[in-house]
Amino acid sequence: MGIDTDKSAGYFPFYGRLANEQKTVLLSNLQKRRFNKGDIIHSGAEDCIGLLLVTEGQLRVYALSDEGKELTLYRLFERDMCLFSASCIMASIQFEVMISAERDTQTLIVPALVYKQLMTDSAAVANYTNELMASRFTEVMWLIDQIQNKKLDSRLAAFLIEESYLTSDNVLSITHEAIANHLGSIREVITRMLKYFQEEGLVKLGRGYINLTDTVRLTDMAKNSLK
Amino acid sequence: MGIDTDKSAGYFPFYGRLANEQKTVLLSNLQKRRFNKGDIIHSGAEDCIGLLLVTEGQLRVYALSDEGKELTLYRLFERDMCLFSASCIMASIQFEVMISAERDTQTLIVPALVYKQLMTDSAAVANYTNELMASRFTEVMWLIDQIQNKKLDSRLAAFLIEESYLTSDNVLSITHEAIANHLGSIREVITRMLKYFQEEGLVKLGRGYINLTDTVRLTDMAKNSLK
Numbered sequence: 001m002g003i004d005t006d007k008s009a010g011y012f013p014f015y016g017r018l019a020n021e022q023k024t025v026l027l028s029n030l031q032k033r034r035f036n037k038g039d040i041i042h043s044g045a046e047d048c049i050g051l052l053l054v055t056e057g058q059l060r061v062y063a064l065s066d067e068g069k070e071l072t073l074y075r076l077f078e079r080d081m082c083l084f085s086a087s088c089i090m091a092s093i094q095f096e097v098m099i100s101a102e103r104d105t106q107t108l109i110v111p112a113l114v115y116k117q118l119m120t121d122s123a124a125v126a127n128y129t130n131e132l133m134a135s136r137f138t139e140v141m142w143l144i145d146q147i148q149n150k151k152l153d154s155r156l157a158a159f160l161i162e163e164s165y166l167t168s169d170n171v172l173s174i175t176h177e178a179i180a181n182h183l184g185s186i187r188e189v190i191t192r193m194l195k196y197f198q199e200e201g202l203v204k205l206g207r208g209y210i211n212l213t214d215t216v217r218l219t220d221m222a223k224n225s226l227k
Numbered sequence: 228m229g230i231d232t233d234k235s236a237g238y239f240p241f242y243g244r245l246a247n248e249q250k251t252v253l254l255s256n257l258q259k260r261r262f263n264k265g266d267i268i269h270s271g272a273e274d275c276i277g278l279l280l281v282t283e284g285q286l287r288v289y290a291l292s293d294e295g296k297e298l299t300l301y302r303l304f305e306r307d308m309c310l311f312s313a314s315c316i317m318a319s320i321q322f323e324v325m326i327s328a329e330r331d332t333q334t335l336i337v338p339a340l341v342y343k344q345l346m347t348d349s350a351a352v353a354n355y356t357n358e359l360m361a362s363r364f365t366e367v368m369w370l371i372d373q374i375q376n377k378k379l380d381s382r383l384a385a386f387l388i389e390e391s392y393l394t395s396d397n398v399l400s401i402t403h404e405a406i407a408n409h410l411g412s413i414r415e416v417i418t419r420m421l422k423y424f425q426e427e428g429l430v431k432l433g434r435g436y437i438n439l440t441d442t443v444r445l446t447d448m449a450k451n452s453l454k
Contacts, residue, residue, distance in 0.1 A: 063368070063372065065372060065375065065376040067376065069375065069376060071371070071375055090357060090361045092358040093365065094361075094362075095369065097368075119350070120354065122350055123346070123349055123350040123352075126350050126353030126354045126357060127346060130319075130357050130360065131319040132319070133360050133361065134318075134319035134321075134360065135319040137320070137322070137360065137367070138320065138321040140371070141290070141322035141324075141367070143371070144298070144370070145290065145292060147371070147374055148298055148374065149296060
């Protein structure tokens with residue numbers, strides 16, 4: 001459970017530009033934490049555990065409406081840093097997201113106050129944070145475009161292809177409910193659409209799994225949405 | 228057309244934390260620019276005029292789909308700073324927005340390269356930029372929640388109330404087409420909904436105007452959307 005400081009330093013692109021004292025502060029305050037698949041890591045703004053750096057695994061960042069409807073905003077993979085688990089470090093972050101582990105996930109945590117101090121003192125850290133936020137902003141803008149301008153058939157096809165890529169498997173073990181939560185839809189609508197996909201020969205539905213039988217056409221559908 | 232440097236300095240919250248040399252660089256590079264109502268100020272990423280500071284007037288920042296469908300992301304008012312008119316200063320901003328003047332608007336422009344240099348050198352400027360981006364991110368997250376979870380009747384009511392507030396007038400001179408562009412909808416749908424509002428006694432429609440006859444119920448509708 002020890003922390004390999006040399007390896008850890010490599011995760012922070014700004015490390016080389018810190019003063020020696022700041023390097024020590026960063027490394028000596030790092031915490032290692034493991035999450036199990038399915039764990040809710042962060043739920044809303046009151047909860048500010050710090051910046052999460054994914055060293056292994058996969059996190060899902062999603063919005064949750066007042067009525068409990070979910071919408072996946074983006075995912076975080078190895079070497080990605082999660083800013084919104086430390087949203088308390090920035091006064092202007094006035095929205096809440098949920099974060100869950102989609103696989104067993106190993107993280108390094110920079111405590112919120114430690115990161116805030118580094119960011120206040122170091123332009124390199126502050127600018128790195130800017131780029132981080134701009135990347136997430138880009139993903140959310142892409143999502144808005146999808147929601148506004150792509151039909152659900154196209155978004156569902158894109159989701160299935162992405163899942164297949166992430167799991168390196170054409171057979172997905174995922175419930176219709178879970179897909180609905182990713183796409184901000186409801187189970188009934190996803191089930192209806194998947195049945196249509198099956199009739200079209202794009203997938204084969206089984207008990208608890210979806211077999212992607214025509215990934216070429218699915219990929220094509222994901223790209224060429226009908227308006 | 229001269230620039231009042233004392234007054235200008237007051238627009239930049241980080242000004243007091245700049246070195247003297249940086250203060251000079253900022254103020255001596257400021258440009259004053261006026262836009263007329265309806266002008267397109269910025270169209271996509273290739274166009275990087277610099278950070279716009281609104282000293283008078285009103286800007287609209289919106290997304291434009293491949294098919295020309297618009298969606299208002301947020302508005303900028305006096306003292307607001309527009310980051311995305313200088314998106315070239317950050318490599319991770321990989322999305323495009325449009326910016327237009329909704330009223331005759333007076334701005335101060337900080338050229339992109341000047342701002343980028345200040346941001347690189349000064350943690351205060353970089354952290355200010357972070358807060359700026361976080362504010363816009365918050366507005367966009369609010370919009371996602373609206374699009375996903377509120378019905379169009381509620382969003383239209385909210386839009387009419389906001390317009391009325393911005394123009395200090397219960398009679399709005401706005402076309403159905405323009406409203407559709409704000410809400411990411413199409414003219415026909417807005418017209419149908421406005422006719423329904425009229426039947427309900429919420430508005431009175433005229434040639435080229437919409438009279439808000441029951442702002443209390445409209446405000447209520449804006450808050451309590453039916454899912």
